Structures are given as C-alpha cells and as structure tokens.
Amino acid sequence: MIDDHAKDFLHGRLTTIREALVWKLDALSEYDVRRPLTATGTNLLGLVKHMATCEAWYFGEVFGRPSPEPLGRWQDADGSDLWATPDETREQIIGFYQRACTHADATIGELPLDAAGHVPWWPRPDVTLFGVTIHVLQETTRHAGHADILREQLDGRTGLRAEYEEKSDTAARAAHRATIERAAQAAAALTG
DSSP states (O other): OHHHHHHHHHHHHHHHHHHHHHHTTTTOOHHHHHSOOSTTOOOHHHHHHHHHHHHHHHTTGGGTOOOSSOOOOTTOTTOGGGSOOTTSOHHHHHHHHHHHHHHHHHHHHHSOTTOEEEOTTSSSOEEEHHHHHHHHHHHHHHHHHHHHHHHHHHHSOOSSSGGGOOOOOHHHHHHHHHHHHHHHHHHHHHHO
C-alpha cells in the first residue's frame, strides 16, 4: 500500500536527520554546544532542545497524545526552548529529545497518515499526520542545516554522519574560500 510506503519513507528520513542533528554536538565542550554563534543567539544545544519541544508538541498534543513529561508553553515568548540554562545538562536535553522522538515514533507508527490533528497556532489548524510529518521533517532538516554551519564554524567538521565525514584539508579549504572571495570582490567591482 502506498500509504505504508510513504509513511515508512518519511519516518526513515526523519530518523536519519534527527541522528545528524544530535551528532553535531559530538566531542564539543559544554561551552561550544551552548554558546551563541549568530546575532540571534542560535546555538547547537538550543537547536536540539527546540526540536525536542517541536516533536513533543506536533506528534503529541496535536493528535491528542500528550507528552508523558510536562511541556512548557509552545514557543514561549522568551525563546526559552532555543537555549539551555546553566542547570540543564547536555544529557538531559538529549534525553528529552530521545524521549520526544520515541513518543513521536509511536504516534507515527500507530496512526494512519490521514489521522486528523489540530494545530491551534496555525492559520489552517486542521491537519493530518501526513502534513505534520512533512512539517517536522522540514523543520528538523532546516535546523540540522543550521547546526551543520555552526559546527563548521567551530571546528570545520561537516556532514550528515561521522562515517561520511571526510578529513578536511585546511589548506585546500582556505584556497577554495579565497577563490570564492576573489570572485565576490570581482563581481562587486563590476557592479560599482
């Protein structure tokens, strides 16, 4: 049946991207996983915490399957789901993400793709499991991409998973970056 194939495919992609997001924290110091690396404060551990909250809300509350652990308000005005307080450990946040994913996996496994849900904060709040799965897959992929760029800024590591990571040649990377910089400067000079 096409629905089962589609659900398995989407769920498989979501699982892979989840693993990539968590891998971005691998072997980094507490400071490096927490420190703000953009003007808006984006940080690696905060991205994992945010996605844990997303998974818990979208695959839990939206389908009447509340998270087994307490959740804060959805997207608190203070942005508290996007960064870790000093007393929240990396292990606690990764554990929360893993538990949220396990709960989400149960929702995905037990409900059909056309199962009805309700997202009160969306302009068109009536949704299906298919639509929510696509949404969470997009969000996870987006934030894993952010994490990839942040990790590259920290130590040059890039990639989907450790087994696909190529050893970086810092001289080759610097030369490549310099080529791109010269092209950007030349283009700017041509346009005045």
